[in-house]
Amino acid sequence: MNMKLRKKATGGMALLLVLMSLAGCGGGAKETTTQPTPETKSTAQTDTDKPKEETKDTQGSDPKVTGDFEIQYFVGGYGDSWWKEMLGEFQKKYPDVKIKESAGSQINDQMKPRWIQGNPPDLVYIDGAGSNETQMVKDDQLMDISEWVKQAKNVDGEALTAPLIAPPQDYGGGKNYTIPLVFGSWGTFYDESLFKEKGWDVPKDWDSFLAVSEKIKAAGINPYIHTGKYPYYIVGGLLNSGFVSENGDNPQILKDQEANKEGSFKNDAVAKTLKKVVEMRDKGFFDNASFGITHTDSQMLFLQHKDAMIPNGLWVENEMKKDVPQGFKFGFIPSVMQKPGGKVVAIPYTSNIAIAKKAKNPDAAKAFIEFIFTKKEAVRWAELTGALMNVKADLDSSGASDVVKTAMKYFNDPATIVAPVFKLNADLEQTENDATIALLQKTITPEEWMDRMEKAAAKSR
Amino acid sequence: MIKLNNKPKAGYAARRRLFIAGFLLPTFILFSIFTIYPLLRGLYLSFFDWSGGSETMNFIGFGNYKDLLDDEVIPGAIKNDYFLVFWKVILIMLFATFFAVSLTRLKLKEYGLYRVIFFFPNIISVSVIGVLWSFIYNPHLGFLNSFLSLFTQKSVDTNWLGDSHLAMWSLLPPSVWAGIGFYMLLIIASILGIPSSLYEAASMDGAGQWKQFTKITLPLIWEQFKTSIIHIVITTLNGSFIIVKLMTDGGPDNHTQVLGYYLYQMGFKQFHLSYGATIGVLILILSIITTLILQRLLRRDTIEM
Numbered sequence: 001m002n003m004k005l006r007k008k009a010t011g012g013m014a015l016l017l018v019l020m021s022l023a024g025c026g027g028g029a030k031e032t033t034t035q036p037t038p039e040t041k042s043t044a045q046t047d048t049d050k051p052k053e054e055t056k057d058t059q060g061s062d063p064k065v066t067g068d069f070e071i072q073y074f075v076g077g078y079g080d081s082w083w084k085e086m087l088g089e090f091q092k093k094y095p096d097v098k099i100k101e102s103a104g105s106q107i108n109d110q111m112k113p114r115w116i117q118g119n120p121p122d123l124v125y126i127d128g129a130g131s132n133e134t135q136m137v138k139d140d141q142l143m144d145i146s147e148w149v150k151q152a153k154n155v156d157g158e159a160l161t162a163p164l165i166a167p168p169q170d171y172g173g174g175k176n177y178t179i180p181l182v183f184g185s186w187g188t189f190y191d192e193s194l195f196k197e198k199g200w201d202v203p204k205d206w207d208s209f210l211a212v213s214e215k216i217k218a219a220g221i222n223p224y225i226h227t228g229k230y231p232y233y234i235v236g237g238l239l240n241s242g243f244v245s246e247n248g249d250n251p252q253i254l255k256d257q258e259a260n261k262e263g264s265f266k267n268d269a270v271a272k273t274l275k276k277v278v279e280m281r282d283k284g285f286f287d288n289a290s291f292g293i294t295h296t297d298s299q300m301l302f303l304q305h306k307d308a309m310i311p312n313g314l315w316v317e318n319e320m321k322k323d324v325p326q327g328f329k330f331g332f333i334p335s336v337m338q339k340p341g342g343k344v345v346a347i348p349y350t351s352n353i354a355i356a357k358k359a360k361n362p363d364a365a366k367a368f369i370e371f372i373f374t375k376k377e378a379v380r381w382a383e384l385t386g387a388l389m390n391v392k393a394d395l396d397s398s399g400a401s402d403v404v405k406t407a408m409k410y411f412n413d414p415a416t417i418v419a420p421v422f423k424l425n426a427d428l429e430q431t432e433n434d435a436t437i438a439l440l441q442k443t444i445t446p447e448e449w450m451d452r453m454e455k456a457a458a459k460s461r
Numbered sequence: 462m463i464k465l466n467n468k469p470k471a472g473y474a475a476r477r478r479l480f481i482a483g484f485l486l487p488t489f490i491l492f493s494i495f496t497i498y499p500l501l502r503g504l505y506l507s508f509f510d511w512s513g514g515s516e517t518m519n520f521i522g523f524g525n526y527k528d529l530l531d532d533e534v535i536p537g538a539i540k541n542d543y544f545l546v547f548w549k550v551i552l553i554m555l556f557a558t559f560f561a562v563s564l565t566r567l568k569l570k571e572y573g574l575y576r577v578i579f580f581f582p583n584i585i586s587v588s589v590i591g592v593l594w595s596f597i598y599n600p601h602l603g604f605l606n607s608f609l610s611l612f613t614q615k616s617v618d619t620n621w622l623g624d625s626h627l628a629m630w631s632l633l634p635p636s637v638w639a640g641i642g643f644y645m646l647l648i649i650a651s652i653l654g655i656p657s658s659l660y661e662a663a664s665m666d667g668a669g670q671w672k673q674f675t676k677i678t679l680p681l682i683w684e685q686f687k688t689s690i691i692h693i694v695i696t697t698l699n700g701s702f703i704i705v706k707l708m709t710d711g712g713p714d715n716h717t718q719v720l721g722y723y724l725y726q727m728g729f730k731q732f733h734l735s736y737g738a739t740i741g742v743l744i745l746i747l748s749i750i751t752t753l754i755l756q757r758l759l760r761r762d763t764i765e766m
Contacts, residue, residue: 291624
């Protein structure tokens with residue numbers, strides 16, 4: 001008996017060990033569901049405790065938003081304080097709605113199984129690694145909001161699309177699936193203090209860019225660095241604006257590239273832009289260290305004045321906050337490839353918000369969109385994240401960074417061409433990244449760059 | 462009497478079977494769930510066109526395999542994979558055997574210390590190794606260039622990971638460095654299993670260290686040697702993804718692309734999960750073929766002690 005008992009116990013323990021290791025395997029993929037902030041919770045509770053008539057009173061004429069409402073949002077450089085604040089206020093306004101947050105830095109991977117199984121959240125903020133809105137549209141995961149977005153009004157009673165800097169992206173045939181929430185611009189960054197100290201002129205166009213690069217090089221500093229590991233930085237911050245300038249300031253070329261149109265990668269505008277890049281390369285303006293390094297490494301070298309200029313996005317100041325040396329002052333120019341007297345070109349990037357096609361509570365999702373797309377919340381976004389929300393708001397008195405304020409001035413200036421939001425599909429983006437690095441390393445010619453892209457575009461058609 | 466004799470025997474056999482099943486079944490279930498099922502699932506997926514995100518998959522037969530043949534990146538990736546296999550096998554085995562023999566046969570006092578030092582890279586996470594070596598290779602701030610600059614007039618600014626000719630070679634030192642310790646331990650263990658009387662007899666007969674190594678050590682550790690080589694080959698073909706992901710992302714312009722990373726890039730960055738699965742099948746086939754060929758090449762008569 002004793003022997004048997006012992007055997008059983010050992011067997012049980014072995015089984016337990018196996019189960020434990022299994023549990024360990026499953027744990028990693030678990031979805032993290034953040035609890036609503038304590039503040040929200042208490043208001044929700046007290047509200048439900050109140051008699052029903054009173055709740056109705058507080059809601060007034062607003063349409064009733066009830067039921068479960070699940071939102072998925074990526075938490076990265078912008079943090080989650082804005083989201084927590086918005087969801088808290090949304091809960092106060094609609095006490096009957098039960099909010100579920102699925103958020104975190106790995107949320108895209110964690111939620112993927114649910115999207116595949118057809119059980120997605122109601123609303124999704126598309127940002128961060130593993131997310132791609134073009135692919136989500138292709139995979140038929142997002143709701144067609146073309147009709148709704150035209151007549152929707154935000155909670156201030158203003159038309160939803162009226163204050164937007166970038167309108168909802170057109171996915172062909174006038175169809176909208178996403179609304180840009182974050183708006184920013186690619187461009188060239190430099191240290192204002194360093195330029196002032198050395199007496200260098202901030203480039204206004206291609207000629208002055210070449211002239212100042214020559215001066216910088218003579219002073220023993222590399223004029224230009226970029227992250228070779230992520231070549232889309234130099235594509236976004238240098239090449240794309242060149243395409244527009246050389247295309248007679250017509251940004252349609254970028255939309256054509258997005259649509260994989262024949263000849264959109266092999267034409268005069270592209271050839272002339274690549275010629276300029278080759279000119280920079282042959283004059284030795286690119287820091288040889290660029291190849292193979294990450295964006296962080298390239299930004300560190302830029303902060304340490306090993307390099308004078310860097311193509312980047314508006315987030316860079318916030319991203320490098322902890323490492324900025326004393327006296328360093330970020331300066332921003334949207335483009336450098338325009339002819340003297342030509343218009344400045346701003347190449348935008350956006351992060352979008354979208355309703356799932358299989359949302360269980362689309363009304364709540366729509367109500368939340370109407371709730372956040374206001375001038376007031378845009379200012380809060382700028383203050384809490386240091387970046388720009390896609391709503392034209394007066395930021396001068398806000399806590400937004402100087403770079404963001406400068407960028408806002410460029411966007412409002414009629415002499416600036418703000419290109420439409422566009423995004424190449426992942427295959428084309430990869431090909432463009434590889435080809436651009438190869439061009440900068442002299443392993444291919446501009447002609448070969450264009451041929452490679454045309455071939456990839458043909459394959460995507 | 463017969464009945465009495467049989468009964469406990471039957472009970473014994475049943476219990477014995479249960480006992481064996483108790484060991485085999487859990488392993489078999491785990492093996493099926495985590496190895497057999499993903500393998501078959503990958504094979505199944507390779508016949509579909511699936512982005513990895515949509516709810517529906519389209520059956521396209523051998524479409525992915527046709528694309529695989531036309532893909533210009535694949536030949537380069539295979540070449541790079543075998544570049545790593547070739548140099549890793551040679552360098553790791555060379556160093557591991559050298560260290561193992563020196564530590565055991567030269568009777569060093571600090572044997573324990575050296576063993577720990579050489580094994581150390583194996584306990585560091587691969588991610589740390591990748592980041593560490595990225596720092597070493599950094600063109601402006603890295604240790605390697607600063608060190609080399611000590612001997613030159615002009616400061617060295619070689620871009621180890623960014624240069625299309627150097628990048629692949631630069632991936633070797635971290636891979637080799639991280640691999641030596643484990644195989645060294647394997648070889649040490651088998652050397653320690655050789656009776657010292659053999660060496661004593663050999664040295665009495667006038668055999669030097671080199672002769673002892675080639676005539677006694679190597680033949681007697683050959684089985685471990687073979688296992689180590691095949692293990693390096695398999696782990697390299699399946700696992701070179703990690704070092705590439707950490708250090709170059711396959712760049713510049715696919716010059717350090719390996720099949721493992723290309724699978725990841727296609728499956729998760731370019732949203733062709735089923736094509737990624739097809740690359741996985743290719744890796745499987747290559748691994749099997751290579752292992753079979755090596756088994757044949759390395760076959761020798763087993764020497765009994």
